[in-house]
Amino acid sequence: MSPHNSQHAVTPNSNTPPRIKFSGVRLSILPVLLLLSLLALSPLAAPGRADALTQDVDGVYLIATPADLREFRDRVNSEELISADARLTADIDLSTDGEPEEWISIGDGHKPTTVQSVGVPNYRGTFDGAGHTVGGYKITKLGSHANGFFGHIGVDGMVTGLTVSGNINIDMPGTTGHRAGGIAGQNVGTISNCVNYGAVASTVGDTGGIAGVNGSNPLTGMISNCVNRGNVTVTQAGGGIVGVNGYYSTTSNCVNDGDVYGSNSAENSGGIAGKNNGGKITNCVNYKTVSGSRYAGGVVGYTIFPTNTTSNCVNYGDVSSYPIDASQIAGGVVGWHEKGTLSNCVSVGGNVTNTKGDGTASAGGVVGTCGKEAKISNCGWLYSQENNKGVGSSDVTPAPEPVSLDQTEINESVVVALIADHMNITLRTGDTAKITLNALPGKQAAFGKYVKNITVPPDSEKISAKVNEEKGEITLTSLKEGTSALCVSADLYTTDFNNSLAPSVDPVPLSLTIYVSARRTLGGITLSPEKMNLRVGASGKFTATVTAEGAADQTINWHSSNEKIAAVDNEGNVKALAVGEATITAMTADGKHDAAAKVTVANRHSGGNGCAAGVGALALFALIPLLLRKKKS
Structure with missing residues (x-):
C-alpha cells in the first residue's frame, strides 16, 4: 500500500x-x-430568521405595528413575499419622536428591467388596508423609477381600503423618467377605495395623488373609488389622481380634493389626470385649482390617442396655464383635446384663464384647444364674461358645440356624475351608517329625476343595506366583523344639454364600490359618559381611560363613524353638526384596545316668543298670597 x-x-x-x-x-x-x-x-448557521409576522387561517399576513410593516416590505423587496396577501389590523405611525421615517417603497423595483417599465420586484398580492391609516413617513430619496408607499404594483396586484398620509418630496432637477404617487409610483394592477392625505411633489417625472402612472402598454391598470386630499406639484405630467393614465387603462369614480401645481416646465396638469394616453377616465370629480403647466385642464391636461375616452366628469376648480416659453392652453374640462372622445362633462369652476397674449394661447370653458381628430358631445360650462367660449380654439368646429350655462341651470338641471359621499367607511359591529349618493353638479333635490334603479347586492353575512332611491341614501348595518366591498349600481340619466336640459332618454349605467370595514369592540378602555345626547350646534366631551392591565400604549386616537353628524377631535371633544346618530370610538395607537359610545343629535330648540317666561313669572306671583297667608297663620 x-x-x-x-x-x-x-x-x-x-x-x-x-x-x-x-x-x-x-x-x-x-x-x-x-x-x-x-x-x-446556532442561529448564525441558519439563513432564515424568526418570523415575527403572523398569518390568519387563510394565510393572510397580519400587520399591526411599524415593525410588522417594515418586515413585510423587506420580504416583498427580497422577492420572498412578492405575491403574499396582507391586511392591516391597526393604524400605523412610522415616525420616531415626531420625526417621519424615510420610507422605502413596497415593491421597490430595484432590479434593472426593460419589461414594460414595470420594475422588479413588484407587488402582486392583495394588500387590504381594512380602513386603517399609515402615516409618519416621508419619501425624499429617489429609489427605483417608481416611488410611493408602494413602488410598483404588478399584474394581479391589488391595494384596497388603505389610507396614507406620508409626504413625498423628491427634488432632483435634471432627472427624468421616474414616477411618484401617494399610493403607488407605477400601477399595472388595481388600486381601489384608497385615500391619500399626503402632499406629493416631484421634479423627476410623472406624478399623481394616487399613482404616478396607471398602466404600461400593453399592461393595463385600474384605479377606482379613490380620493386624493393632498396637493400635487409637478414638473412633467401630473394629476390629482394620476399623472398619466395609460393605454386601455381605467380611472373611474375618483375624487380629487387637492390643488395641482405645475412649474413653468410642466407639460400637462389636470384635476384628475395630467395626460390620458389612450385610456378611459369616467365618473370623476375635481374640486380644486389646477395651475401652471403648458396644457392645463380641470379634469385632464392632455388627451393624445384616438382610444381616449373622458366621460361623466365634473370640474369645480379654477384652471390656469402660464408658462413663459411655450404656447399655453387651458380648458375647464380638458386643456388640449388632441384626439379621442369627450362626452357628458361639465365645468362649473369660476375661472379658466391664461396669461400669454401673443396669439399662441387659448382658453375655453370646456376645452382649451380641440384637434381635428377629437370629438366633443353633450358638454357644458358655467358662462361668464371672462369664460365666454366653450372651446378656445379648434381645427374643426365641434358639432354640436358645448352649451353655456348659468348657475341656476346648473343647480336645478345639470347632472352628469354620481359619487358617494363616503367611499370608505368604518363601523363597529351592530352600528348603522348612512351613505348618500350625490348626483353632480346639481342640487340633491333633483336626485330622483336623474338617478334610477339603484341596487346594492348585500353581503348577507357581514352587512345589510337598505336603499332610499328617491333621496339617494343607502343605510348600512354592520352584522359581523370583517371587510366588505359593496357594489352600487345605478342608471344615470344625464342632462341632455341640447334638449332644454332634460334628462337623457338613454341612461348611462354606472357602478361604484363602497368599502366597509366592520370591527368588533376590543375593550380595555372606559369612556365617560357612556353615551351623549346633543342638539345641532352643541358640543360635548368624552374622556377615555385605559383600563387594560399592562397596556403599554396610552395614546388615544379618536374616530367618528359619521363626521357629517358628529365630529370629534384628538382630545375627545365632540361637535354636533346634523340630526342623526354617530358612533365615537377611542382606540389606543397600537390598535389593541378601544371603546365606543353613541352620540344622538337632535334639532335645535325652537325659539320662543317670550310667553313661556311670562307664564312662569305669573305663576310665582300667584303663589305669593298663599305664602303670606301661611306666614300669618
Whole structure:
C-alpha cells in the first residue's frame, strides 16, 4: 500500500476516531464534527430568521405595528413575499419622536428591467388596508423609477381600503423618467377605495395623488373609488389622481380634493389626470385649482390617442396655464383635446384663464384647444364674461358645440356624475351608517329625476343595506366583523344639454364600490359618559381611560363613524353638526384596545316668543298670597 493511500485508510473496529492529515498537520475529526453540529444549531448557521409576522387561517399576513410593516416590505423587496396577501389590523405611525421615517417603497423595483417599465420586484398580492391609516413617513430619496408607499404594483396586484398620509418630496432637477404617487409610483394592477392625505411633489417625472402612472402598454391598470386630499406639484405630467393614465387603462369614480401645481416646465396638469394616453377616465370629480403647466385642464391636461375616452366628469376648480416659453392652453374640462372622445362633462369652476397674449394661447370653458381628430358631445360650462367660449380654439368646429350655462341651470338641471359621499367607511359591529349618493353638479333635490334603479347586492353575512332611491341614501348595518366591498349600481340619466336640459332618454349605467370595514369592540378602555345626547350646534366631551392591565400604549386616537353628524377631535371633544346618530370610538395607537359610545343629535330648540317666561313669572306671583297667608297663620 502506498504511503498516500495509507493516509486515508480507515481501520475497522478501531477505538480511536479516524484522523485526517492536511499538509502534515494531523487533526482529529471529532472536534470538527462537534463544531459543525454546534454551528448547525446556532442561529448564525441558519439563513432564515424568526418570523415575527403572523398569518390568519387563510394565510393572510397580519400587520399591526411599524415593525410588522417594515418586515413585510423587506420580504416583498427580497422577492420572498412578492405575491403574499396582507391586511392591516391597526393604524400605523412610522415616525420616531415626531420625526417621519424615510420610507422605502413596497415593491421597490430595484432590479434593472426593460419589461414594460414595470420594475422588479413588484407587488402582486392583495394588500387590504381594512380602513386603517399609515402615516409618519416621508419619501425624499429617489429609489427605483417608481416611488410611493408602494413602488410598483404588478399584474394581479391589488391595494384596497388603505389610507396614507406620508409626504413625498423628491427634488432632483435634471432627472427624468421616474414616477411618484401617494399610493403607488407605477400601477399595472388595481388600486381601489384608497385615500391619500399626503402632499406629493416631484421634479423627476410623472406624478399623481394616487399613482404616478396607471398602466404600461400593453399592461393595463385600474384605479377606482379613490380620493386624493393632498396637493400635487409637478414638473412633467401630473394629476390629482394620476399623472398619466395609460393605454386601455381605467380611472373611474375618483375624487380629487387637492390643488395641482405645475412649474413653468410642466407639460400637462389636470384635476384628475395630467395626460390620458389612450385610456378611459369616467365618473370623476375635481374640486380644486389646477395651475401652471403648458396644457392645463380641470379634469385632464392632455388627451393624445384616438382610444381616449373622458366621460361623466365634473370640474369645480379654477384652471390656469402660464408658462413663459411655450404656447399655453387651458380648458375647464380638458386643456388640449388632441384626439379621442369627450362626452357628458361639465365645468362649473369660476375661472379658466391664461396669461400669454401673443396669439399662441387659448382658453375655453370646456376645452382649451380641440384637434381635428377629437370629438366633443353633450358638454357644458358655467358662462361668464371672462369664460365666454366653450372651446378656445379648434381645427374643426365641434358639432354640436358645448352649451353655456348659468348657475341656476346648473343647480336645478345639470347632472352628469354620481359619487358617494363616503367611499370608505368604518363601523363597529351592530352600528348603522348612512351613505348618500350625490348626483353632480346639481342640487340633491333633483336626485330622483336623474338617478334610477339603484341596487346594492348585500353581503348577507357581514352587512345589510337598505336603499332610499328617491333621496339617494343607502343605510348600512354592520352584522359581523370583517371587510366588505359593496357594489352600487345605478342608471344615470344625464342632462341632455341640447334638449332644454332634460334628462337623457338613454341612461348611462354606472357602478361604484363602497368599502366597509366592520370591527368588533376590543375593550380595555372606559369612556365617560357612556353615551351623549346633543342638539345641532352643541358640543360635548368624552374622556377615555385605559383600563387594560399592562397596556403599554396610552395614546388615544379618536374616530367618528359619521363626521357629517358628529365630529370629534384628538382630545375627545365632540361637535354636533346634523340630526342623526354617530358612533365615537377611542382606540389606543397600537390598535389593541378601544371603546365606543353613541352620540344622538337632535334639532335645535325652537325659539320662543317670550310667553313661556311670562307664564312662569305669573305663576310665582300667584303663589305669593298663599305664602303670606301661611306666614300669618
